[in-house]
Amino acid sequence: MIKTSRTGITAPANAKKDSIIEIRAIAQHDMETGFRYTEEGKRIPRDIIRLFTCRYNDEEVFRADFYPGIGANPLIIFTTVAAASGTIECKWTGDDGYEAVNQVKITVS
Amino acid sequence: MTSFKENPISPNLTRRLYLSALGIFGLSSWFTSFSAGAKQPEAMEAIAKIVGSNAIKDGRVKLVIPPLVESGNLVVLKVAIESPMTASDYVKSVHIISEGNPLPNIFTAYFTPRSGRADITTRVRLADSQRVWAIALMSDGSYWQGHADTLVTLSACTEAV
Numbered sequence: 001m002i003k004t005s006r007t008g009i010t011a012p013a014n015a016k017k018d019s020i021i022e023i024r025a026i027a028q029h030d031m032e033t034g035f036r037y038t039e040e041g042k043r044i045p046r047d048i049i050r051l052f053t054c055r056y057n058d059e060e061v062f063r064a065d066f067y068p069g070i071g072a073n074p075l076i077i078f079t080t081v082a083a084a085s086g087t088i089e090c091k092w093t094g095d096d097g098y099e100a101v102n103q104v105k106i107t108v109s
Numbered sequence: 110m111t112s113f114k115e116n117p118i119s120p121n122l123t124r125r126l127y128l129s130a131l132g133i134f135g136l137s138s139w140f141t142s143f144s145a146g147a148k149q150p151e152a153m154e155a156i157a158k159i160v161g162s163n164a165i166k167d168g169r170v171k172l173v174i175p176p177l178v179e180s181g182n183l184v185v186l187k188v189a190i191e192s193p194m195t196a197s198d199y200v201k202s203v204h205i206i207s208e209g210n211p212l213p214n215i216f217t218a219y220f221t222p223r224s225g226r227a228d229i230t231t232r233v234r235l236a237d238s239q240r241v242w243a244i245a246l247m248s249d250g251s252y253w254q255g256h257a258d259t260l261v262t263l264s265a266c267t268e269a270v
Contacts, residue, residue, distance in 0.1 A: 020225035020226055021225075033211075033234070035211050056223065059223070060221065061221050061223045061224060062218070062219070062220065062221070062224060063218070063219040064216055064217065064218040064219065064229075065216060065217040065218075066216050067212055067214040067215055067216060068211075068212055068234070069205075069207060069210050069212060069214065069215030069216065069233050069234050069235075070215065070216055070231065070232070070233055070234070071182060071183040071184070071231075071232040071233055071234050071265075072182070072183070074231065074232070075230075075231060075232055076229065076230070076231045077229065077230040077231070078218070078224065078228065078229050079224055079225045079226045079228050080223055080224055080225055081223050081224070081225040083223065
């Protein structure tokens with residue numbers, strides 16, 4: 001069974017060719033650190049997103065490794081060059097078979 | 110009554126002693142939590158693992174975190190690296206290393222020439238008042254570093270559920 005959650009990408013729908021655009025990607029996730037304990041003293045197991053990748057027209061433009069130091073509901077803001085019209089696809093993968101994919105369309109003129 | 114006369118100020122004195130000792134103890138624990146919270150060797154080890162035997166130069170990396178943070182659970186961290194970001198000269202990756210967290214690594218980001226700018230913003234957890242490092246690897250194989258200090262009043266990852 002694949003675990004997933006709500007994700008969102010914010011990127012401009014239209015952009016000038018070769019301009020730098022900003023992409024904001026957020027995923028709904030607790031990012032449980034594995035350093036916390038319940039009131040009964042039991043350690044809560046680690047459950048985090050490990051890898052974030054962004055592909056622009058099937059070419060990888062950005063990648064990030066996450067550790068427990070990333071806050072809950074990880075938001076990451078990065079940039080890319082608007083090269084051509086197409087799709088920007090972001091993928092989050094993590095512990096316990098977590099996987100989420102989201103994409104946005106972009107028109108480059 | 111006789112015993113009281115023999116040592117008339119003793120109850121007062123012990124109380125004062127006790128209180129002052131308490132004060133010193135309280136202060137010292139505050140100081141130690143301030144300095145011993147930094148697990149510097151672990152952070153340095155993590156950095157050494159990244160760079161290997163290469164030298165790290167200061168500069169080009171700008172790390173921004175608020176100087177005073179109320180809650181360490183969500184701290185906005187911004188890192189920007191100076192680079193033309195062309196196919197021949199670009200930033201390959203940046204590692205964010207914390208001195209005071211249980212785990213020194215916070216995140217690693219990998220750029221490509223198509224990133225346009227080596228510029229990321231995200232939200233991190235900080236367990237203590239500490240220094241955070243950013244180590245960047247350029248496409249020519251050189252390493253550059255930058256750091257930022259912050260005061261955290263409420264730590265992340267200590268609270269129970």
